[in-house]
Amino acid sequence: MNFPILSSIIFLPLLGALFIFLSNKKNENSSAIYISIFTSIANLLLTFFLWYSFDNNFAGFQFIEEKNWISGLIKFKLGIDGISILFIVLTAFITPICIISCIISVKKRLNEFLIAILILETFMIGVFCSLDLIIFYLFFEAGLIPMFLIIGIWGGPRKIYSAYKFFLFTLLGSVLMLAAIIFIYWAVGTTDYTEIYKLKIPKEYQYLLWLAFFSSFAVKTPMWPVHTWLPDAHVEAPTAGSVILAAILLKMAGYGFLRFSLGMFPIASEFFTPLVFTLSIIAIIYTSLVALMQDDMKKLIAYSSVAHMGFVTLGIFTFNKQGIEGSMFQMISHGIISAALFLCVGVLYDRTGSRMIKSFGGVVNYLPNFSLIFIIFVLGALGLPGTTGFIGEFLVLLGAFKINYLVAILASTGVVLCAAYMLWLAKRVVFGDANNTIVTKLKDINYLEATILIILCLVSIVFGFYPEPLLNTMDISVNGIIQNHQNELTVNLINK
Amino acid sequence: MENINLIIPEIALFLGICLALMVGVFFKNSFSIVMKISILILLGVIYLILADWGGEQKIFLDSFKNDKFSDYFKVLILISSIFIFFSSDQFIKDKKLNKFEYPIIIMFSILGMFFMLSANDLILFYLGLELQSLALYVLASIDRDNIISSEAGIKYFVLSALSSGLLLYGCSLLYGFTGSTNFDEIGVSLITQNTGAIFAMVFILVGLAFKVSAVPFHMWTPDVYQGAPTSITNFFAVVPKAVGLAVIIRFMDLPFKNIIEEWQTIIIFISIASMILGSVAAIGQKNIKRLLAYSSISHMGYALAGVATGTVSGYTSTIIYITIYIIMNMGAFACLYLMKIDGKYSEKIEDLSGLSKERPMLSFSFLILFFSLAGIPPLGGFFAKFFIFMSVIESEMYILAIIGLLTTVISAFYYLKVIKIIYFDDNKIKFDDVRNLSIKATILLSCLFLSLYFISPSIIGSLLDGLFI
Numbered sequence: 009m010n011f012p013i014l015s016s017i018i019f020l021p022l023l024g025a026l027f028i029f030l031s032n033k034k035n036e037n038s039s040a041i042y043i044s045i046f047t048s049i050a051n052l053l054l055t056f057f058l059w060y061s062f063d064n065n066f067a068g069f070q071f072i073e074e075k076n077w078i079s080g081l082i083k084f085k086l087g088i089d090g091i092s093i094l095f096i097v098l099t100a101f102i103t104p105i106c107i108i109s110c111i112i113s114v115k116k117r118l119n120e121f122l123i124a125i126l127i128l129e130t131f132m133i134g135v136f137c138s139l140d141l142i143i144f145y146l147f148f149e150a151g152l153i154p155m156f157l158i159i160g161i162w163g164g165p166r167k168i169y170s171a172y173k174f175f176l177f178t179l180l181g182s183v184l185m186l187a188a189i190i191f192i193y194w195a196v197g198t199t200d201y202t203e204i205y206k207l208k209i210p211k212e213y214q215y216l217l218w219l220a221f222f223s224s225f226a227v228k229t230p231m232w233p234v235h236t237w238l239p240d241a242h243v244e245a246p247t248a249g250s251v252i253l254a255a256i257l258l259k260m261a262g263y264g265f266l267r268f269s270l271g272m273f274p275i276a277s278e279f280f281t282p283l284v285f286t287l288s289i290i291a292i293i294y295t296s297l298v299a300l301m302q303d304d305m306k307k308l309i310a311y312s313s314v315a316h317m318g319f320v321t322l323g324i325f326t327f328n329k330q331g332i333e334g335s336m337f338q339m340i341s342h343g344i345i346s347a348a349l350f351l352c353v354g355v356l357y358d359r360t361g362s363r364m365i366k367s368f369g370g371v372v373n374y375l376p377n378f379s380l381i382f383i384i385f386v387l388g389a390l391g392l393p394g395t396t397g398f399i400g401e402f403l404v405l406l407g408a409f410k411i412n413y414l415v416a417i418l419a420s421t422g423v424v425l426c427a428a429y430m431l432w433l434a435k436r437v438v439f440g441d442a443n444n445t446i447v448t449k450l451k452d453i454n455y456l457e458a459t460i461l462i463i464l465c466l467v468s469i470v471f472g473f474y475p476e477p478l479l480n481t482m483d484i485s486v487n488g489i490i491q492n493h494q495n496e497l498t499v500n501l502i503n504k
Numbered sequence: 505m506e507n508i509n510l511i512i513p514e515i516a517l518f519l520g521i522c523l524a525l526m527v528g529v530f531f532k533n534s535f536s537i538v539m540k541i542s543i544l545i546l547l548g549v550i551y552l553i554l555a556d557w558g559g560e561q562k563i564f565l566d567s568f569k570n571d572k573f574s575d576y577f578k579v580l581i582l583i584s585s586i587f588i589f590f591s592s593d594q595f596i597k598d599k600k601l602n603k604f605e606y607p608i609i610i611m612f613s614i615l616g617m618f619f620m621l622s623a624n625d626l627i628l629f630y631l632g633l634e635l636q637s638l639a640l641y642v643l644a645s646i647d648r649d650n651i652i653s654s655e656a657g658i659k660y661f662v663l664s665a666l667s668s669g670l671l672l673y674g675c676s677l678l679y680g681f682t683g684s685t686n687f688d689e690i691g692v693s694l695i696t697q698n699t700g701a702i703f704a705m706v707f708i709l710v711g712l713a714f715k716v717s718a719v720p721f722h723m724w725t726p727d728v729y730q731g732a733p734t735s736i737t738n739f740f741a742v743v744p745k746a747v748g749l750a751v752i753i754r755f756m757d758l759p760f761k762n763i764i765e766e767w768q769t770i771i772i773f774i775s776i777a778s779m780i781l782g783s784v785a786a787i788g789q790k791n792i793k794r795l796l797a798y799s800s801i802s803h804m805g806y807a808l809a810g811v812a813t814g815t816v817s818g819y820t821s822t823i824i825y826i827t828i829y830i831i832m833n834m835g836a837f838a839c840l841y842l843m844k845i846d847g848k849y850s851e852k853i854e855d856l857s858g859l860s861k862e863r864p865m866l867s868f869s870f871l872i873l874f875f876s877l878a879g880i881p882p883l884g885g886f887f888a889k890f891f892i893f894m895s896v897i898e899s900e901m902y903i904l905a906i907i908g909l910l911t912t913v914i915s916a917f918y919y920l921k922v923i924k925i926i927y928f929d930d931n932k933i934k935f936d937d938v939r940n941l942s943i944k945a946t947i948l949l950s951c952l953f954l955s956l957y958f959i960s961p962s963i964i965g966s967l968l969d970g971l972f973i
Contacts, residue, residue: 079962081894120864142890146881146958153875156920160928161860168928172920179880179916183909186890190897190905 090485181227188220218276228261247354291318292422331407338400520545528604567625592735613639656731671711778805835950858931
């Protein structure tokens with residue numbers, strides 16, 4: 009393979025953004041719309057091609073690209089395995105949907121919004137491709153700039169507070185990770201992930217380094233108690249911003265845990281498992297209860313995101329195949345379903361200018377098609393068998409039962425609570441009588457909205473019934489992580 | 505016969521200044537022509553330095569030293585001065601400061617800096633410093649009818665004279681305790697634990713810390729930045745800072761090489777204090793020049809963190825830092841030249857509100873420059889900080905690194921504030937349309953450099969190979 013396909017996937021959206029920037033004329037949005045749709049769909053096709061040519065039976069990294077970057081210090085190294093490919097496909101899949109949704113709903117400064125989303129796509133794909141810690145950090149942090157602008161420029165009334173909170177929380181978590189990465193460079197002699205994986209980080213350093221990485225990923229996941237930026241950011245962000253935030257930005261942290269925390273610090277990961285379990289359980293139960301009390305639909309979904317990500321962290325730290333595959337699946341499923349739920353809220357918000365639950369009711373009488381889709385996603389979010397949500401949660405709980413009954417039982421209550429707030433949401437918004445005359449005058453979703461929602465719906469159901477393609481892709485890589493983890497623990501025991 | 509070739513750039517600069525002075529005296533309204541001559545002279549001097557690049561040689565009883573280190577900094581300050589001349593031309597004319605003395609005084613201060621950079625002897629160093637300082641006193645109060653500018657000038661004069669005095673006292677102590685004024689000889693004889701010489705070191709360090717406006721010797725910075733005309737502030741923010749840091753590195757690398765334990769603690773303290781104060785005090789500022797003053801204080805803190813390591817990689821990272829810092833500040837100040845409302849230059853941050861709707865390109869430049877100043881990847885400012893922290897952590901100074909990283913988060917807050925005002929707030933004031941190619945070119949070059957730096961981050965480092973032996 010000589011063609012640098014990963015670099016092209018990373019930098020194609022940037023090129024598109026550059027084109028839009030250069031063709032920037034006042035009141036001339038159509039060229040920007042075409043360029044952005046074209047770039048994002050071309051990128052999606054490229055990632056499909058990547059997935060198609062990806063070898064499921066090869067353990068280790070594929071499509072490796074390597075260039076000298078900072079001479080003598082760091083190489084620009086890209087590569088993917090069964091875990092990252094899925095996130096790349098997810099990112100490339102969600103971006104065109106975001107672009108279409110913002111073409112529908114964004115009224116002011118559309119060009120700049122499209123540029124921001126395309127640049128963000130570059131950074132997000134970069135995160136999942138990079139095999140060097142510095143490159144990873146670079147992409148991980150760079151995503152803050154476009155997201156800050158998306159929340160701040162196109163956001164709601166409290167946008168400034170939320171944008172600041174988002175930016176500073178994430179930055180604060182990440183700078184410690186930067187310190188840890190530089191420390192690893194001097195302790196091990198490289199920041200190349202594959203090298204570190206072989207050389208192993210000395211045990212005595214692992215604990216502090218793990219905590220430094222944890223501080224970054226915990227904020228981004230977000231885990232309780234540093235989750236408070238998420239509801240604010242979600243509520244104030246425009247629909248497309250919320251979708252990207254929920255579907256992909258949060259997944260970076262899960263990916264980070266899986267790839268870096270587990271891969272580089274197996275002993276510390278084992279040591280800190282009780283901490284992660286405790287925080288995850290609190291996240292699942294506490295935020296579910298909080299979600300029950302929300303008046304704002306977006307806030308409700310935001311809190312449900314925290315709870316769902318609690319399942320993800322729980323699954324990752326079970327260190328068994330069911331748990332990790334479950335949390336991978338949960339991340340992808342959450343990426344699709346929460347994205348769709350935010351889009352649904354966006355549909356209502358575009359029409360009424362309100363996200364409050366109490367201003368709706370009886371929507372099914374006036375927007376039947378919308379209601380059907382909305383109910384499907386609500387059921388998906390609460391993990392109904394037949395949707396992707398079920399498989400993720402089921403596997404995570406299976407993995408959790410294997411190692412700790414108490415944790416598994418507590419986590420299971422989250423499933424019940426999730427059903428409670430999701431169904432109650434559906435009941436208050438979709439069913440019943442219209443509280444408000446505005447609702448009675450609403451128009452049903454148009455073709456464009458229907459198309460993107462139905463695509464998401466199909467994906468969710470297809471993989472809900474037939475999860476094999478996803479599981480096959482990640483299987484070998486997940487096994488590799490578990491194997492490495494167990495080897496390290498055994499070595500550690502023998503040394504003792 | 506001494507090898508006089510080494511000092512040719514200085515001689516050429518001096519003769520050029522005399523020529524420009526003559527032109528200024530004998531022709532009326534000669535500002536523009538003196539300005540053009542000055543730019544030509546500076547370009548010529550760059551050529552002379554580049555023609556004899558590298559190669560370490562000493563003349564005049566080893567008191568004048570030319571090496572790659574001094575050459576690099578000389579070219580750096582010359583290039584930034586040329587950009588300042590170009591971009592501030594319009595501003596100077598609008599402010600009616602277009603007297604021919606303006607470029608000449610700046611060139612005199614550059615001449616002083618040349619001697620500071622090349623000095624290998626305390627006496628020559630002090631003479632260069634005084635020449636530079638004298639020129640800077642005049643520059644700070646060049647807008648003499650403006651009361652704030654005069655105040656800034658006086659403040660700078662009194663404090664700077666005090667610090668020069670301390671520095672001179674340190675120099676004489678150093679001579680007394682080591683028996684030499686030559687850097688190399690001092691370096692050799694300071695091997696033993698010499699308490700008197702350590703006193704001298706502290707005094708010298710105080711004087712130098714004042715020049716780079718490191719906490720606790722930073723008091724003058726915000727006032728002078730605010731009081732002086734923007735073009736002078738631009739010069740103050742960039743050139744003397746670079747030279748000050750270069751001289752600090754020189755001192756730490758040569759005469760004080762063997763007492764690293766003694767000065768390291770002091771520099772670490774100064775560095776941490778600058779980072780913290782610079783980030784915290786900037787939050788409440790309403791004047792953009794004061795904001796940039798505090799931002800430069802905190803940037804000096806990061807740069808000094810590289811010096812504090814006392815290693816070659818630390819010094820190199822400081823030089824990379826200061827280079828990127830100069831590029832960021834050139835761009836940021838060039839943006840200030842465009843903040844013109846009804847013919848008057850504005851300095852209030854709130855006047856920027858909603859700028860993004862009126863002037864998308866200018867706002868985008870602000871965006872790149874301020875995110876870069878905040879050190880957010882993938883912009884140039886991030887790599888500057890990255891190299892500093894690389895070397896700090898290499899030297900196992902973890903506390904310094906952690907504090908430095910945490911203060912970047914605090915300082916991100918006030919940079920974000922400016923971005924927020926530009927992008928998120930509603931439009932209130934309309935800026936004049938300044939059509940000036942040189943200002944826009946400066947901004948464009950600076951932004952292009954900062955946003956494309958990630959393609960090859962080792963480019964500055966490769967220039968610096970073999971700077972220290």
